[in-house]
Amino acid sequence: MKTTINGKDLLAIGYPQGRALGAALELLQQPALAAMETAAALELLKSVKEQPENYLDHETLEALATIIIEDANAAADGTIALNTDAKEYAIYGAAHIEEGARKQMATAMKLPVTVAGALMPDAHQGYGLPIGGVLATKNAIIPYGVGVDIGCRMALTIFDIPETHFLENTAKYKRELIAHTKFGAGAGFHGQHKADHAVLERDEFNLTPFIKQLHDKAWTQLGSSGGGNHFVEFGKIEFAERDEALNIDKGTYLALLTHSGSRGLGATIAGYYTRLAKQLCKLPQEAANLAYLDMDTEAGQEYWLAMNLAGDYAAACHAVIHQKLTQAIGGQVLAKIENHHNFAWKEIWNGEEVIVHRKGATPAGKGVMGIIPGSMTAPGFLVRGKGEELSVNSASHGAGRQMSRTKAVQNISKDDFKAVLKANEVTLIGAGLDEAPMAYKDINVVMAAQQELVDVVAKFTPKMVRMADDGSRED
Template identity: 50%
Template sequence: MGSIKTKELSKIGYTNDQARSLVINIIAKHFKHHDKKALLQMLIEIKADPGKYLSNSVLGKIAATFLDEPVACHFQTYELLERSGYLKVYGGAGIERSAKQQMEVAMSLPVTVQGALMPDAHTGYGLPIGGVLAADQAVLPFAVGVDIGCRMALTIFDEGESFLKRFSYQIKMALKTYTHFGMEGGLNFPQEHNVLDSPVFQSTDLLKKLQLKAARQLGSSGSGNHFVEFGLIEMREGNALQLPPKKYLALLSHSGSRGLGAAIAEYYTRIAMSTCKLPKSAQQLAWLDLHSEAGQEYWLAMNLAGDYAKACHDRIHANLLKALGLQSLATIENHHNFAWEDTLADGKTVIIHRKGATPAHAGEWGIIPGSMCSAAYLVTGKGAEHSLYSASHGAGRAMSRKKAKENMTVSGMKKILASAGVTLIGGSVEESPVAYKNIETVIAAQHDLVDIQGKFMPAIVRMNKD
């Protein structure tokens, strides 16, 4: 058993980068425990007689690379359309005009099938934050975002308010010792996770160069609105976790794929914008054809970044649980900067991009945070088709970071924290609670999208210091 290297694939005639990327991805997902010799022999047979394997749901994609030349990503110029698909806006009264305009531009792309705008939406780069876009066999790097795989993770413990009060000092010390925030650096002690052994790191030159940095930053968090916090979650009567309806101690984290995701986003956005020419208003929405070499590579790298972001949360939670001697009752987690292959109600297969939006298929778990002083909601999706099976990813910003800095003082923020009974370690006025929309208003605007299962209130919060 063992992973197959690109050199070994070249030796048996897999000289095309698209084919090699596909093979490494498929083997990692479906054949990681199979014998290497048998796998190489199977790949030789696929190349020799690709038609024989075309109907195979897993191997057919590999076979197809030997029947047709890969579709080159040589886009010329595309004109915007009047409107490419149906757009549903939730909580429109609380969404700034510029974010709606950005979404309208995205709806004019020739590859757009359907769109939705969540009630926490605000202006971003390319697609607005809170924008959801279904595209036809295309992936838009800037509709995924720079922080690929940015996500939430919530662990619930069989402890309550008494633990929080009794051990608040130990919790603060654990947060200071076992978390790291900022653009660079990482934890002062080694972290291990099987994501670092993924063969996908060997699939492209870019990913090979990023593997060491990923190892160094594992278990750490970024800057901005990323956080790790302890608080109390009150579970609703009849919740889907079947936990007794009472208050539990909980750990909530928000972070993404660190330098790995940022480098992937930058690299493939540059390729998309240089090969897919669009009018100036839509330049940042350039896409990669999923059948192109660059499209296949981005998809592979994006999924690796998502796995890595999950690994960072895994380590954050494991480190803090061990430090505080806590046992988990349940862990809920979800991405909110990612793209997924999905099927619409009419049976059409599309790529759904959620840039600051929570997946909300029927029964699917999600976490929607507010600010450092307001509630986060544990929810399950209702599977609403018009929202593209999505919900908001938070309260959303009411002020830009620049405006928040101009309108809030450190002493003013401390008063808000004190009145809410929240302890902040690090943090900056850019993330002041007043910089965010009212989470209750945002949640009320998506009654048709999610069911509330629990309400979390932060108590001890760790963020990056400005």
């Protein structure tokens, strides 16, 4: 009689969740064990579990015995073993995703807390979880799965102003854009120029002495933007048909689009809790940057509250920028749309509550609106999510880089950069060669790879872009 042993049977005889359990289940598919009586096979596997050193020269059981010994040694020094096999995950736009991003995602899918994952078509290699990686975990939060720029966000304001007004008054728009924005690592406002917002009164700023001492920095940087790929830009947005939900008719309108995050507040929180997670959660070297905090611990709850504070602070920064510029240019606001990326949410996936990390990915639950930008010369898209479960209700957060910053600076000339801007009639204020359009993937290819994830509602075309003057990265 063929054996019919499952994972529950192995758990009952002492196999823990993890690599050894997976290896034992695989062994049961081999002819030698598959043909055994259930009781005999269980007795043998129990013996291997309890005395693995006796099976190190066994033709069939050596690999399992080795894993059991390795896991025992790892447990002795506090290292948490990864699962032997990565859980399956969906990849969108696989032909254009580098191997490094795939390897990082595969490692993340071996974490013992991982439930599901997906890789977006703009994905590229990052730290821990790849940029464009989505990871659902059970009762665990990964600081580097959220990212350094916590709550990095897109925000769009659509005005009743026609494109012609912008084209006839570009000097005014440029003047106001420069006057009401500030960019770069460490940039902020001082004295009477400081903005105010209810987020600064949040109780979470008194959560710990560490968080409390970040309040002044948060106030100074409120309403500013970071370096790197952060921007504030005017452009035209085109609706091919009336959108009932937004109550916007078919046509072309002026819009303001911003991209930035939680500034020094978020970066400092990310660094602190990543270090803490690495101290509390020792993982093998290849997974060290995926160290997680148990949501049932004080550290896990602290990070969760701090992360949400940083996310709301990022939203407040956008609100200040949009308020200033709306007041400066006039016009009626037809709609406002915004979405986080670099964040984690409690969501229901496949019937259970999970923590969904979207590191450079846009929430795309059914009916959820988001903004997916291209580059400074490529269109961006206002989208509505379809709620695709395989993508863990997510979509890309942009076009994604095809060149690292270093490679872009080495391979793109200033003349070529200027030529692309001129050809696309884009006025650029600031930015370095590392943000040149050629450093990014083709947004149209990216959008084609995620048609099952989102519906396009409107197309945004940048016309006047401001970024950090020196191309500096976020502090």
